[in-house]
Amino acid sequence: MVKSKRLYEQQRLPDKRGYFGKYGGQFVNEILMPVLIELDENFDRYYPTSEFQEEFHRLQRDYGGRPTPLYYAKNFSKSIGSKVYLKREDLLCGGSHKLNNALGQALLAKKMGKSRLITETSAGQHGFATAMAGRALGLEVEIFMGIKDIARQASNVKRMKLLGAKITPVKTGAGVLKDAVSDTLREWTSCSRTTHYLMGSTVGPHPFPKIVAAFQSVIGKELKNQILEKEGRLPDAIIACGSGGSNAIGAFSSFIDDNKVRLYFIEGGGGNLDADNSAAAFQLGKPGILHGALIQVLQDEYGQIKSSKTRAAGLNYPGRGPQICYLYDTGRMKVGYAFDEEVFEAVKVMCQTEGLIPALETAHAIAYMLNHKEEFYGDEVIVLNYSGRGDKDLEVITRRFYGD
Amino acid sequence: MEIKEKFRELSEEKEGAYMAHIYYGDPNEEFSLSQIEILVKHGADFIEFGIPFSDPTADGAIFQAACERALRNGITPPKCIQGIKKLRENLDIPIIVTTYYNIPYIAGVKAFLSEIKEAGAQGIIVPDVSLEEANPLLDAGREVGIHVIFQVTPLTTEDRLRRIAAAASGFLYVVNVEGVTGARETLADSTLKLVNRVRKHSDIPIMAGFGISKKEHAAAVVSAGADGVITGSALGEIYQKNLENPEETLPKIARFARQIKQGCIKGYIRRLNAQNISYEEV
Numbered sequence: 001m002v003k004s005k006r007l008y009e010q011q012r013l014p015d016k017r018g019y020f021g022k023y024g025g026q027f028v029n030e031i032l033m034p035v036l037i038e039l040d041e042n043f044d045r046y047y048p049t050s051e052f053q054e055e056f057h058r059l060q061r062d063y064g065g066r067p068t069p070l071y072y073a074k075n076f077s078k079s080i081g082s083k084v085y086l087k088r089e090d091l092l093c094g095g096s097h098k099l100n101n102a103l104g105q106a107l108l109a110k111k112m113g114k115s116r117l118i119t120e121t122s123a124g125q126h127g128f129a130t131a132m133a134g135r136a137l138g139l140e141v142e143i144f145m146g147i148k149d150i151a152r153q154a155s156n157v158k159r160m161k162l163l164g165a166k167i168t169p170v171k172t173g174a175g176v177l178k179d180a181v182s183d184t185l186r187e188w189t190s191c192s193r194t195t196h197y198l199m200g201s202t203v204g205p206h207p208f209p210k211i212v213a214a215f216q217s218v219i220g221k222e223l224k225n226q227i228l229e230k231e232g233r234l235p236d237a238i239i240a241c242g243s244g245g246s247n248a249i250g251a252f253s254s255f256i257d258d259n260k261v262r263l264y265f266i267e268g269g270g271g272n273l274d275a276d277n278s279a280a281a282f283q284l285g286k287p288g289i290l291h292g293a294l295i296q297v298l299q300d301e302y303g304q305i306k307s308s309k310t311r312a313a314g315l316n317y318p319g320r321g322p323q324i325c326y327l328y329d330t331g332r333m334k335v336g337y338a339f340d341e342e343v344f345e346a347v348k349v350m351c352q353t354e355g356l357i358p359a360l361e362t363a364h365a366i367a368y369m370l371n372h373k374e375e376f377y378g379d380e381v382i383v384l385n386y387s388g389r390g391d392k393d394l395e396v397i398t399r400r401f402y403g404d
Numbered sequence: 405m406e407i408k409e410k411f412r413e414l415s416e417e418k419e420g421a422y423m424a425h426i427y428y429g430d431p432n433e434e435f436s437l438s439q440i441e442i443l444v445k446h447g448a449d450f451i452e453f454g455i456p457f458s459d460p461t462a463d464g465a466i467f468q469a470a471c472e473r474a475l476r477n478g479i480t481p482p483k484c485i486q487g488i489k490k491l492r493e494n495l496d497i498p499i500i501v502t503t504y505y506n507i508p509y510i511a512g513v514k515a516f517l518s519e520i521k522e523a524g525a526q527g528i529i530v531p532d533v534s535l536e537e538a539n540p541l542l543d544a545g546r547e548v549g550i551h552v553i554f555q556v557t558p559l560t561t562e563d564r565l566r567r568i569a570a571a572a573s574g575f576l577y578v579v580n581v582e583g584v585t586g587a588r589e590t591l592a593d594s595t596l597k598l599v600n601r602v603r604k605h606s607d608i609p610i611m612a613g614f615g616i617s618k619k620e621h622a623a624a625v626v627s628a629g630a631d632g633v634i635t636g637s638a639l640g641e642i643y644q645k646n647l648e649n650p651e652e653t654l655p656k657i658a659r660f661a662r663q664i665k666q667g668c669i670k671g672y673i674r675r676l677n678a679q680n681i682s683y684e685e686v
Contacts, residue, residue, distance in 0.1 A: 017536060025536070026536050026537060027505055027534065027537055028461075028532055028534055029462040029531050029555065030554070030555045030556060030557055030560060031462075031555075031557045031559065031579060033534050033535070033536070034559045034560060034561055034564070035559070172465075172468055172469070172472065173459075173472065178459065182459050182461045182468075185461045186461060186462075186463075186464065189462070192559075288506045288509060288510060289505045289509055289532065290506065291459070291461065292461075292532070299506070299510070301510075302481050302482075302507065302510065302511075303481075303506040303507045303509065303510030303511070304458040304475060304506075305458045305506070306458075
């Protein structure tokens with residue numbers, strides 16, 4: 001009993017060195033160490049204060065539109081065979097869960113006296129959220145984005161530009177998220193005194209996974225109250241898509257200690273489960289060091305990191321965040337994946353049953369449910385963390401269904 | 405040759421040390437081998453031998469491109485280790501391997517250090533291993549006999565500096581980056597400050613890197629108290645302009661090495677003179 005209590009604690013929070021089990025840590029250059037220590041100290045200093053909490057809460061409520069509803073998806077439930085609720089993070093201003101974290105970190109950066117935010121983005125959702133948070137809090141914003149992603153997510157690029165964010169194209173590597181993260185880290189080493197790196201997911205060196213998880217935990221807190229109100233009990237399972245894991249960890253946060261609530265994490269299967277054609281790091285990766293932390297990551301036999309592949313830009317990262325890795329390792333969380341083709345079908349089902357266009361990322365969780373109905377029983381209550389809306393993917397989706 | 409021995413030799417000859425950093429296999433192995441040969445012939449006292457990594461986050465654009473090209477052209481860690489062996493056939497000066505932690509981590513840290521030791525390397529720099537994560541590397545380094553070189557910066561706090569100096573062996577790598585050093589502070593000023601801070605804790609040799617591309621830079625930081633300088637991307641910049649025939653740039657590379665080495669000598673003499681004056685004043 002005592003042992004399992006400790007295990008829960010380790011699953012929720014990293015140790016002092018930033019480790020969840022064997023995952024995490026601070027694998028960064030000495031230039032960044034004082035910056036990370038400063039960040040950790042400031043987070044611990046400001047985050048628990050009632051002043052910070054009130055300001056954060058006010059921003060989330062009045063600017064972001066929280067709480068987001070928990071919607072009983074009656075029609076979609078019929079296609080699964082159990083009672084499915086959608087936690088509507090797509091209704092958060094900006095169209096995804098990303099604003100939770102962006103507002104929190106922007107507020108923290110402001111408290112720390114920084115004047116500028118830098119970050120990377122792939123689907124553009126996090127970049128857009130950062131551009132919003134920067135404007136709301138009066139901080140300059142520069143966003144690094146792979147050239148491939150700039151082409152794929154044109155509408156979000158327009159949105160970010162409209163908000164006055166500087167977009168810096170990343171041409172190195174494959175021109176995707178992994179390369180943009182590397183470039184943002186590089187930029188940060190040269191400007192950390194004035195600039196905060198607003199990490200977009202529960203990845204990177206400690207304390208980022210801890211900080212992002214804390215700011216996203218609002219999803220799980222709301223979800224718990226809402227489901228208790230509607231059903232009078234906890235859900236049987238929570239399912240979320242992810243790569244770094246921020247929406248999943250946010251949704252799981254209030255349920256980690258409750259073993260009866262099954263947790264599902266769905267990664268990007270890509271075209272197929274060939275190492276060069278997928279983003280399924282739990283299927284095809286192994287432990288390694290990327291972007292400051294020891295994580296499950298796609299790599300070759302010598303430790304060179306591989307570029308992931310999936311049609312969902314937001315899942316196109318070769319690593320899983322340290323907390324997600326640990327939840328998987330300890331057996332607390334089940335991992336699945338969905339292939340691109342299945343994901344497009346899932347979009348269609350959600351459109352036709354509920355009249356909602358999901359983001360391609362979110363559609364991975366939907367696809368998993370549709371393809372694994374046998375795992376969800378008739379009397380069960382399942383919550384799907386509906387992490388984002390699909391407007392940004394409209395072109396890709398319509399081209400897939402109707403051609404050019 | 406051991407690192408210590410090289411520094412002793414240089415101080416006897418009244419010279420600052422010059423370490424040249426390359427990434428092996430960019431654009432191909434043959435060029436890297438001839439580049440190193442030229443660098444050594446024209447003044448390099450140490451070779452920092454980079455084993456390319458897919459995501460070199462502590463390197464700038466030039467070396468990032470170098471890693472990418474080398475990997476695209478098929479370089480692997482085993483080929484790099486073979487390269488060190490080849491170099492050792494006619495090279496006596498210390499070789500310091502630089503790579504990112506996932507490369508030794510996947511090979512097994514101790515196994516990797518044994519291999520580079522056997523091939524002929526004396527030390528290793530792993531720019532993405534902080535002091536906090538360095539124990540496996542330090543343990544293996546001690547066991548195998550490979551110096552683990554640490555980096556310090558003007559932002560490194562006093563407490564960290566003390567702990568890093570205690571863990572370091574071989575030499576300390578002083579990193580000066582624009583934006584990290586004070587806005588109007590010169591390279592020499594901030595190096596001097598950092599060298600003096602390190603000296604409070606340790607008499608380990610200090611090599612200054614980042615942003616050194618001219619004779620004057622080298623002279624300035626050596627006269628400020630650094631035991632030597634490191635040049636990296638400035639070399640990459642020279643041959644990257646002619647990737648079709650990089651061999652054609654070798655005379656330029658030779659000239660560059662001579663300039664930097666002259667700066668190291670000049671800086672050392674300037675420092676000695678300054679010391680003499682202050683002694684006389686006392």
